[in-house]
Amino acid sequence: MTDAATLDIDDLRRWIGRREEASERATADLVRRFRATFDDDPGDVAVGAAAPRMLHWCLALPAVQTRALGSDGHPARGGFLPPVPLPRRMWAGGSLAFTGDIAVEDEVRRVSTVTDVQVKHGRSGSLCFVAVGHEIWSGERLVISEVQDIVYRAAGRTATSAPGIAPAPEGRHRRPADTSAPMLFRYSALTFNGHRIHYDHPYVTQVEGYPGLVVHGPLQATWLLRFATDIHGTPPARFTFRGHSPVFDDAPLMLHAEETAEGLSLWTARPGGPVAMSAEAAW
Template sequence: MEHLRGWIGREAVAAEPVTADLVRKFRATFDEEPGDPRAGEAAPRLLHWCLAQPAVLTSALGPDGHPARGGFLPPVPLPRRMWAGGSLVFHDDIRVGDVVRRVSRVEEVTLKHGHTGPLCFVTVKHEVDAAGRAILTERQDIVYRGMEAAGTPSKPPEPAPEGAHRREVALSPPLLFRYSALTFNGHRIHYDLPYVTQVEGYPGLVVHGPLQATLLLRLATAIHGAPPARFSFRGLSPAFDTAPLTVNATPGGERLRLWTARPGGPVAMSAEAQW
């Protein structure tokens, strides 16, 4: 752990222009008419997850499709890496034509023990701006765990409730593949069925955490009529492409409680939006 904690304070800076073509492809992925985005037009929230991703050589990817360990992120010696959750504070909109810059910093590295074995959590803070204009501040929580984590829990989890607002999203390999392509994410659990079932032991393709978070934020925006100023989310259990995904919300004053689930299944991701 002392070696891994040596990564605390490590920084990385990346930038990329926001093109109209990226906005069109992002909208189309979420079954929204692509339209004709013009310079200066506000881009969809969470589009920044598609920007300035590391261009790692294919030969430098690990067996799971992730970049090999030990670059910006610490070389945690646990095989599974998942995006566990995070929180965002929005200061302004990203706009078509902006050059978006992200400054990332490793904030913390901690070791915990769960019922499936050791868990290593890495917290990363991102500051995103465009031409000096603050766009958002984000905390990203990454968890590393062992392969045994795919086993069936001893006690069946409680099924998720149905929200006051509820939408059903049809999951498909093309949807997951498109989102992986948009975010330049090579993680094989999202598109390689033989790998995810035979090596990692899951029953189907795993739905991206950021994809679920985007669906939840889009529902929150549709309900409230405006995007939230603050948004946080946490992954609780995996969701797979073997069944539709329900996206739920229940109002509570200026806050909106949100969650995703499979029909009859437990909460996959919980979230909260604030205005």
């Protein structure tokens, strides 16, 4: 079993500064599929129209061959990201600053840089956090600056929440979220995500020890940003989010929001359960 003592942090930190670029056109068809997944009306998909926020997570994705995937459906370690010798990998959170919108049919370019690698201790053992900065360009315009936090942990059956954590509060604004298997599968397809925890029920319950399919962190973040947009009337200029505990397709999930001096505080939670993801939106 890999622990902090066997993680060569000096070697892993050699990846800091590593850079990667990728590009893809934000086609009208992709916009239509994104909107259909979230049950939106087709809307304006004319050339140059503003694409939905968070569409960039569906663009310029690594096209790893199927034979290069690990047993969990994730790409094998190495390449752009450091080869952390811990098999479980998930998004821990991130922050986004929007300076514009992706335009339909624009060439979208993602410039990514590994900015930090740290090892910490958690309830489940050693954790390795990798921070990646992204610049998202639509044509010649920088439209999104993002920091993504990725966490690696050891294999093994995982507790779904820590004992003694209080249930999440009720927000002034509330909305249910669709955590059905078709929704999770369609979002995995949109983001070219082969991670089996989101669609393979026997694997996620028998191998990883979860009670059901895991709801994607980026999907929850997208729901919360869309919720903030609906409440405020316009999309936020800044959005941060942090995962706290996993949620599954075996119980309803609610989106919550409260006004703050800066904008909105938002979170997801199952009824009677702890906060799964928290977020802050500011205008």
